[in-house]
Amino acid sequence: MPLLEIRDLTKHFFHFSALSTVSLGVEPGELLGIIGPNGSGKTTLFNCVTGVLRPSGGQVRFKGEDITGLSADAVYRRGIARTFQLIQIFPEMTVLENMLMAAQERKGTLLGRLLRREEAEETDRATGLLEYLGIASVKEDRASNLSYGQQKLLDFGMALMPEPEVILLDEPLAGVNPTMINNLVGHILALNAQGYTFVIIEHNMEVVMSLCRRIVVLSQGERIAEGTPAEVADNPLVLDAYFGR
């Protein structure tokens, strides 16, 4: 049974169809790539899965449970974390506080939240992750003062913080310099080897072809192809979608 299963997912904005009966499955421990030209519905798909948008039709199942239309906080608490195309952080909080924020609502009682229990355990985990990502030295700095690359790493670290079962990365390499690309790709591969499941939207074809073992291609809101990087690269429908042959 797939860890995450999307069945005939549809999203309309008035008369415009951003997603049309898209189906796909994500197996545990997989590193799945989603590619497609701009406006093909990739981010809309993430938004519908994570509860940011309510789908117009279809179903999203996570570990067999129907999570279609659940609110974003409810989806997150079930173990699906994500990043956004544009970096999303709490700019006036420190790096460490951002990390703790990503963990705090996943578990704990009302009393615990009032008394800030479990913080020592969370701080240890946050510090460990920041060290792993190489930004522990700035953990007390205000997040808005970090460089773009450091903010990308923080964004990524926040997605890891609640120990999610699936991580959806929306263009994690966009606007990042080559050194940082290697850094991020290394982290994704290492974490995937540890058992983390990733779904990645990415425009950097070179990276996505080498990173993912399976790729789904969207175009104009429809799934037009699926397969290994080599199969996708040779698919005439994919070439047509990108180059308009």
Added chain:
Amino acid sequence: MTDFIQLLVAGISIGSIYAMTAIGFVLLWQTSNTINFAQGEFVVLPAFAMVLFLTVFRWPFAAALLATVLVSTLLLGFLVKEVLVARLLEAGVLPLVIATIGLSLLIRYSLQYFWTPLALPFPPVFSRVPIRLGTIVLSWEELMNVLLVGIVIGALQLFITRTKLGWAMQAVAQNRTLATVLGIDVSRLVTLTFVLNAALAAVAAILIAPVYLVKYDIGIGLGLKAFYAAIIGGFNQIRGALLGGLLVGVVETLAAAYLSSQFRDAFALVILIAVLLLKPEGIWGVKEEWSS
């Protein structure tokens, strides 16, 4: 000099009540993008409730205070959020602003029509015996107002900075989208904020009622002054609202004494215009990139 110190304390006293009301504006804006133009009436309604419990039901002060805070948080916190705000929040800022203006009119003229258009006396909360420090004469009321508001704002600050719930409120204020996808139940936090605001308004009501008496329309002036105070200090900063409230209170008190008492209410507007021209985000405010 004696007069100046007495006026200064009086200004800080009234300013601290403006500040507490202004902080409500900031809290609601930060977590729910709501500008509550019924904020003045949110103070008036608990004042009437207090009068009801004290003079009609003849309850002891502590019981009346507790009941007032309870009624205020239920009606103006929970009910307003669930019935009005939750339904209009998706529609953007403007419909909600218009709805709060309607709510203020509804509360104000319901009190006038169904209760009384007259000013109701409010029993003094503190001793009326003056405190003499040499030639300086101060009232318990003024000092206790400042002390109580200080305690309430201090407790609020501790709640916001030292508890996970308060932290979640900060997160929603800084990045609502991220807060939502990180599992924060924003709707529940908005309810909590409305309840907190209603509780602050109830405390402000107890403090201001002995000064202004309890009348259906005192919320107009109070709400506007608190609104000016929040803008002057910075609409997105609690400390800004505190500064703005104190500034408005002190300036209007001193200006009324030394310049013109007829233009007492105009001085807050002068500061407001100056701040909008020179530092539109407010003295301690932070510039926001905002679209909706």
